[in-house]
Structures are given as structure tokens and as C-alpha cells.
Amino acid sequence: MEFLIMDWLGTPVWLWLSFLGLVVTLTAFDLGVLHKEDREMGIGESLKLSVFYISIALAFGAWVWFQKGAESGMQYYTGFFIEKALSIDNVFVISLIFTYFAIPRRYQYRALLWGIIAVIFLRGIMIAAGAAIVQEYYWVLYIFAAFLIATGVKMLFTGDQEMDVAKNPVVKFISTHMPVTKELHEQHFFVKVPDEKTGKLVRAATPLFLALVIINLADLVFAVDSVPAIFAITTDTFIVYTSNIMAILGLRALYFALAAMVHRFQYLKYALALVLVFIGSKIFVSDFIMGGDKFPPVMSLTVTFALILGGIFYSLWKTRSAAEIR
DSSP, rough: HHHHHSSSSSEEEEHHHHHHHHHHHHHHHHHIIIIISSSOOHHHHHHHHHHHHHHHHHHHHHHHHHHHHHHHHHHHHHHHHHHHHHHHHHHHHHHHHHHHOOOOOOHHHHHHHHHHHHHHHHHHHHHHHHHHHHOOOOOOOHHHHHHHHHHHHHHHHHHHOOOOOOOOHHHHHHHSSSSOOSSSTOOOOOOEEEEEOOOOOOEEEOHHHHHHHHHHHHHHHHHHHHHHHHHHHOHHHHHHHHHHHHHHHHHHHHHHHHHHHHGGGHHHHHHHHHHHHHHHHHHHHIIIISTOOOOOHHHHHHHHHHHHHHHHHHHHEEEEEEOOOO
């Protein structure tokens, strides 16, 4: 019992175990009950499942608020909203990857789910490393802040760069170093096929596996923005990790609804750019203008939420004519 109340990275072990238990339960329920069989998910089901995951995430934030205090609760919600908004930007890339590899919609959900499981570990490694560096060298936060500001400014004044999956070096590496089937084999990532030279059965990757790998690599690229953003809000490793993972958990459910209407959110990137500039700037404001006093968490949450919500509504309003045509 003493082990459960011990602090690990600034938070009691039982809180970490409770969170991991929630993640495992949700993932097992999703994979083993809701989607035991591969099938296509409709927009209606996608939205209902998304509401369920968002409700769980918000309820977990209330629990964090109760267990760790109001400041931690507001930091969790700020990180959650930022990561959730940034994940909308990921949808276009994921859709592009599935289209390139010709993955049918009925197999996409399972690939996304296994991708989320990989992300849980990959984000954990990135966040643990980031926390260790920030704790030892506080000035690294200034680098994070400057990077966020530069990224936000770049998003404001440059257009989107389309991802060319065919030129991805990882796709070329896997295709060169192991057999890859030209066709899908249902939901399987690997299958045994006859070798073209010897005729013996060899293990080969399927296009579904290639799509899974590229999706996870794309997430690492997006994490370069989102992880520094949450560290600029708080250095509490528990808040950083849980807000990231709770936002990502519901992404696979939200994907099918967003993929059908991603064109309606084309102006959201400008709101996200302003969020990144704001989050990066407040570190300098806090340390050099406010004399080291903490930037009010409630103000940080309010500004972040207002910018994201404003970007969503402005996008929907500006693209309403396109929606009517469709």
C-alpha cells in the first residue's frame, strides 16, 4: 500500500495506475466489444462515439481538478483543448495516407486503434524525456517557447505543404528490406506468401502495415508542436501526459466524421497558429515582465478555448456555401 502513495514524477503512483487502467479499459472495450468485427463506421456513429470519449476526457479533468487542485485542473483542460484542436489538423494527413494505400474504411478503424496504442508509448517516451530535460535545464523552456512562436508565425503566413507518401523514406526502406504484398489481406498487417525466387513461404508486410507505420511517424511530427505547447503550460508530467493521451484516444472515433468535412475547417489553422504564439509568448511574459509570477491558468484556458472555438465557428461560417453545394 505504501507503494501506491509514493510520488512518481511528482504524482502519487495510484493516480498514474488509475489513469493507465482507464486507458486500458477504454481500449479493450473499444477493440473487443464495440468493434470486434471490422466494419465501416458511419458519420453518426463517429459523432456519438466522439461525444462519449470527450465526455470521459472532461470527467477525468474534473477528477484531476479534485485530486490535484484547480490550477492543475485548468492546466489539464488547456492542454486537452490544444491537443484536440491540433489533432483536427492530423485528420487530413491520415486521410491522405489511407487513400494512398487504398485502405477500405472498414479496416481503417482497427489500424487507427493500433496506431493509438503505439502513440501511448511513443508520446510517453517523448514526454518523459522532455520532463527530465526541463527539470534539469529550465532554460530549455525558452527554446520551446521560441519554437512555438516561430511555428505559429509560419502557420499564419505560409500555406499548407502537401505530404507526398510515395517519397517517404520509410516506405522505401520497408519495401526494400522485406517483402510487401500489393494487395490487402483483410485486417492483417503481416501474411505469409510464396517467395518469388525460391517459392518458400516468407513473412510479408501488407499495405495496412505500411499505412500504420506512416501514421505513427506523422504523429511524431505533429508531437513536435503539441508536446512543447503543453510543456509551455505546465511542467507537471502527469498533466502533460494525461491531457495528450485523452485528446488522442478519441481521435480515431472523431476521424470518420472529420474526414468527411475536413474542408470545412480550412481556417482553423490560423486560430491554432495564434494559440501557439500565445502559449509561447506567455512564458516570456511570465518570467521577464511579471517577475516570475505564474501566468493565471484561468486566463490561459479562456484565451486558448476562445481562439479555438472562434476558429471553428469562423471556418464553418466561411465554408457554409461549400456545404450547401454538397
